[in-house]
Amino acid sequence: MNALTGTLDPLTIDPTADSDEPPVxxxxxxxxxxxxxxxxxxxxxxxxxxxxxxxxxxxxxxxxxxxxxxxxxxxxxxxxxxxxxxxxxxxxxxxxxxxxxxIGMIFQHFNLLSAKTVADNIALPLKIEGQKRAARVARVAELLDLVGLADKGGAYPAQLSGGQKQRVGIARALAARxxxxxxxxxxxxxxxxxxxxxxxxxxxxxxxxxxxxxxxxxxxxxxxxxxxxxxxxxxxxxxxxxxxxxxxxxxxxxxxxxxxxxFQPSLPAALVARLVPGRGRRTVLKVVVVGDQAREPLLAELALAVGARASLLHGGVDTVQGRAVGALFLELDGRNETSFAAALEFLRQRASEVEALGHVVDDD
Missing domain, CATH: 3.40.50.300 (P-loop containing nucleotide triphosphate hydrolases)
Incomplete structure (x- = not known):
């Protein structure tokens, strides 16, 4: 943890470290x-x-x-x-x-053989493998149905849209299981x-x-x-x-x-232009909240817990992999150092990341 910004230091994790099953x-x-x-x-x-x-x-x-x-x-x-x-x-x-x-592979530009039908393109890995014709025909029919092209087996690549060509590429990549x-x-x-x-x-x-x-x-x-x-x-x-x-x-x-x-909310340019480094009377924070905390009344809880006043300047809550992810830009009263420190500690206990972006320069 970076003590100054409240962010996690760079880290990579091996997801198979605690798994008994060998990775593919x-x-x-x-x-x-x-x-x-x-x-x-x-x-x-x-x-x-x-x-x-x-x-x-x-x-x-x-x-x-x-x-x-x-x-x-x-x-x-x-x-x-x-x-x-x-x-x-x-x-x-x-x-x-x-x-x-x-190892099956699909490519950006499809790599289909233009002189062969869709069915023949899909069957090619099976033919190279030496499978009999009847087995190839059955497997191709199964794969065409899987990728939503059951009626395109006799078509040629030039007759297909880009999306259809990629579906053929996917079917071909899956042919050999x-x-x-x-x-x-x-x-x-x-x-x-x-x-x-x-x-x-x-x-x-x-x-x-x-x-x-x-x-x-x-x-x-x-x-x-x-x-x-x-x-x-x-x-x-x-x-x-x-x-x-x-x-x-x-x-x-x-x-x-x-x-x-x-993909991430950012502070409006007009506000960025008014920020200067450090902390002043009105400090701007970026606060990232994930999961249940992204749905909680964070500002109301902050006011009740430590008596600090914060305003929401910008940001919002999105959903990624079924988890709520919020990026909020807050303006926090920084005149009272004790209150400010207590507010930062409160936010860091509830957020995944808290970063001080600077303080607002008041308009003349």
Whole structure:
């Protein structure tokens, strides 16, 4: 805990530490360099069975390299990579092939074969695997129904919308019943309405099949919509990870705060312009409250408990992963130091984060 601001210091947590079930994916201190550049720099990450993990980062953060290390297309310089309980570091190409079939992948630009029908595109992994035609036909019909394209098996990719093409890509990725689905910027080329439908489909598939999904994206909205946890990759390092609601409520790393800026209330520019550092007669605080505390009459309780007067300047309460998350900007009377200190202590006991932004300069 930072004693000055009341915020939590940066921290990452391994969600599988207290779990008896082995994770579907485990990376331990993975490093990959290209020349003098470290694309991955000591990355450790675990994904539980049936979990959706959002991996987010700006372009060049290392997301593509991480994917290629997961499917064996790149070999890390050091560290361990395990998929479905098996270490893949050091495996030859022949040994990697059956393991890759345990990893389904969907892409930003769909990667469908234009000369093949929808049904043939979906059946391709099964044909490569050597399954008989009757088994392929039955599996394709099952998958077309699952993704809502039961009547499109005979169509060609050029006859489909972008959302329909991505549904075909999802069906193809599921054909071989993978243990892990990698979604690599799968909604980046789609309009917002279609994006929502694809994310909803992925969540439905996750629940119905208990399928583990790694959602690689630069869109925090996609993570918020369906992910259970989020990990933030910056300059080849995991700088923050945790439940989506927690990260959205109290982002700890500077990169996370920047990526989340559009999703969090901010003080109006006119008020920011009047703030100066330190504490004065009227101090402005940012207070983050989560869960039941976000629904409590905080200002009334503050006045009753310590006699301090505070005004709500800006902010509101949202819901993330079913939890109420509030970001409130308060103006607190700071003339009485004892009362001010008692008010800060009261707020810190009830809030996830309390930050003094400065004090208001009165108009002349």
């Amino acid at each position: 994916v485990r990376l331990n201190a993975v490093t990959k360099r290209f020349g003098v550049t470290a694309a991955l720099d000591g990355v450790s990450l675990s994904i539980r069975r049936g979990e959706i993990l959002g991996l987010i980062g700006r372009s060049g953060a290392g997301k593509s390299t991480l994917i290629r290390c997961l499917n064996g297309l790149e070999r890390p310089d050091s560290g361990e990579v395990e998929v479905d309980g098996r270490s893949i570091v050091g495996l030859g190409e022949r040994e990697l092939q059956p393991l890759r079939r345990r 993978p243990a892990l689905l990698l979604s690599d910027e799968a909604t980046s080329a789609l309009d917002p309405e279609t994006t929502d439908s694809i994310l909803s489909l992925l969540k439905d598939i996750n629940r119905a099949l208990d399928l583990t999904i790694l959602l690689i994206t630069h869109e925090m909205g996609a993570v918020r919509a369906i992910a259970d946890r989020v990990a933030v990759l910056d300059d080849g390092r995991i700088v923050e990870q945790g439940p989506v609601w927690r990260v959205f409520a109290t982002p700890r790393a500077a990169t996370t705060r920047s990526l989340l800026r559009a």
